[in-house]
Amino acid sequence: MAINKNGTGYTFGFAIVMVVVVGAALAATAISLKPLQQANAADKKMMDILGAIKVDAQRDNAKELFAEYVTSRVSINASGTQVAVKQGEVNATDATDPFNIDIKKDYRSHKPAKGDLTWGNADDLNFPVFECQREGETYYVVPMVGSGLWGPIWGYVALEGDMQTIYGAKFDHKTETPGLGAEIKEDFFTVKFEGKTLAEVGPTYFSVLKGGAVTNEHSVDGITGGTITSKGVDEMLNRTMGIYLKYFNNEQRAQR
């Protein structure tokens, strides 16, 4: 029996079979590689957190260094109250472990309104804080996430023991313009944050100013040609710091 290769029925049949076969093959690949990819993502996260306190970690030693420097992992809610504290080894399957809080995902599902510096709708979210010890000093590393020009931007900022002075910062992005907005991940931009302090009162705790502006202790110069990305860094800092500072003010300063 000859099959009409150009018949509509054959075409549909071919398309359906093809989609099923391809779909199954891709699903199998994705599922079988997922554990490795998640381990890589966790290593990368540890490297970023360590990078904020200027510990240069590589993929192969990220776990050991993380265990060495990060003394406890705290999660807080949007009003700055402590929710959970974990110490010791990171448990990848424990959803209450602050390390496993995916603030990028939370940001996508609870996107604040444009220009909203308070993240008004974050009431049911938890935020992680990483307490680190390095050479006798205490540092608090806080993750943050926001929007650049083309897609998400994120970063980790390390505060010194006074919970006000920025010790180090590390930013990254998904799809910012190379040479312009993408420069936020480069050292020349992040070193500008070091030693600067957060303002005591909000809602503007820190500013990333438009290129060439005069900066003070609460602001840094933005990236020329990367205005919208710089503004994204500014918004993300203020929005998340607003929440973290509540916690630092409530909990930590009270202990002193």
Next chain:
Amino acid sequence: MSTDTTTAVETKRESLFSKKNRKLLKDPLDDSNPITVQVLGICSALAITVQLQQAVIMSLSVLFVMIGGNVIISLLRNLVPDRIRIIVQLVVVASLVIIVDQVLKAFQPDISEKLSVFVGLIITNCIIMGRLEAFALGNKPGPSLLDAIGNAMGYAWILLVVSIVREIFGSGAISLPGMGQVKFLPTSWFISEGGFYENNNLMILPPMALITVGLIIWIQRSRNQALIEEN
């Protein structure tokens, strides 16, 4: 078995390394090079040739997708309905690329990050779709395999040469996957350390890739006069 294959038709079983098949492998390296002669796949060639290790991984990825795509389409060539053949090619290429991307994320996360969107963009690499449409749809799997290897290699050697030039002059280093970047110039040579040498930052920027490709085309055409168009 006859080695004279100039008159061979598909009825005769020809050796995999007959003259015609060797031509399939050799031509894309020079006479019909996808990058320097056909000027396809330029986008990725400019973007990811800053470091040799990225170029190596990219070349291997393209090699894999090219071979997989050509062989699969060639095997299916009598089954694919004409009206949806481009979509079928696209689906085959896209799934192979996704597999490559997933494997890189799992085993080479750092390089995968640097290649970023360019692995995904292999889907739209004209070399691959071009070979599927022009060759694999009309030929047996054997020759299609050779054609794939030839074209992927033609793409790869340009990428490797460009990235070696750019990395040596732009970063004073050479990098290979799994070995990291090896800086072979003594640090005391650099101006910042009181020496006389400075890396050429222009080499790191995309325009210099275009110029390097241009130089390769120049050298290639001066050696191979047949490539020069008459005006």
